Amino acid sequence: MPELPELQAHAERLSEQFGGREIAGFRPLAFTTLKTFSPDPALTHGHTLTGVSRRGKYLILHTDLLLDTGATDEGASPVSFIVHLMQGGRLEPDEKQAAKPRGGLARWTFDDGPALLLTEPGSERKAGVWLGAGDLGAAPPLLDLGPDADVVSPDDLAGLLAGHPMRLHGFLRDQHIVAGIGRRLANEICHRAKLSPFAGTAKLDAGQIERLHAAIGSCIVDGLAEERERTSLSKSKERTSAVHNQVGEPCPVCGDAVRAVEYRAYTVAYCPTCQTGGKVLADNTTSKFLK
Helix, strand or coil: CCCHHHHHHHHHHHHHHHCCEEEEEEEECCCCCECCCCCCHHHHCCCEEEEEEEECCEEEEEEEEEECCCCCCCCCEEEEEEEECCCCCEEEEECCCCCCCCCEEEEEEECCCCEEEEECCCCCCCCEEEEEECCHHHCCCCCCCCCECCCCCHHHHHHHHHHCCCEHHHHHHCCCCCECCCHHHHHHHHHHCCCCCCCEHHHCCHHHHHHHHHHHHHHHHHHHHHHCCCCCCCCHHHCCCCCCCCCCCECCCCCCECEEEECCCCEEEECHHHHCCCCCCCCCCCCCCCC
C-alpha cells in the first residue's frame, strides 16, 4: 500500500497535471466505489479542480465548488473528493478513456485533455471515493486519523507512545495513532532507530524516543525525495529499503542477515545485530521472545 512519501509525491504530481482544470464529469464505474451520497458529485461539474493534497494515506482532490452545509458558522465551504487507494489502487491520467477500463472504479473527466482514472486490480475492489465539505477531518473517512507522521512533534510522540502501550511496529502502523506509516516504513523506521519492532511503546526511554522521532522524519524525507524523481506511484519492491523486502540479505549497516517474523498478511523485517541485541526472534506471534 502506498504510504506517506509515495502519496505526498503523487499528490504533487496530480496537482501539477490537473490543478486548474474544469471538471466535466465524475462517474463511478463500480457501484461500491462512491462511499457518500451527499454532496452530489454532479454538483462539481463545471467547477475547477484547484489542487490535490494528502492526509494520512488519503488523497484529497479540492474543488472551487462552495456549499453551505450548516455545520459551521463560517458559511459556504469548498467541496473535495477524498480517495483511498487501498493496497493496489492507482489514480492516474487516463488518455484512452475506454468505456470499460480494466480494474476501473471511477473516472473524472475535464473540459480538455486526459481524464483521471481510479483503478484497482483483483476482485475485492476496496478503494473508495468520498465527498465532503467544510472540515474534512470532522467526518469519515478522515475523522479518526491520528496526526500525520511528518508533523508529529517529539513531545506529542512521547505522549502517544505512553498512551498506547503496545508493540512498536503495530503502533507505527495504526492510522488512528499516527497517520501515513505502513508496513515498509514501520520496518525501516524501527531499523533506523535501532529498536526492536516488538519493543513495548510505554517502556521506551527518552533517548529511544528521540531516535524514533528522528528515524520517522529521516525515513519520510528520504522516501519523499526518491518518489519525487518518479513520474508515477512506485511499487513496494521498487523503493529503497534496508530491511523491508530484504529478508536473507546482509544488513547495509552491520552485514548481519536480515530476518523476519511472518504473519498472514505482512512481514516484520529486522536486523538482529542492529535492533535486538543479536537475538533472533521466534517466527510466531506467541513466542516469549517477542518483546
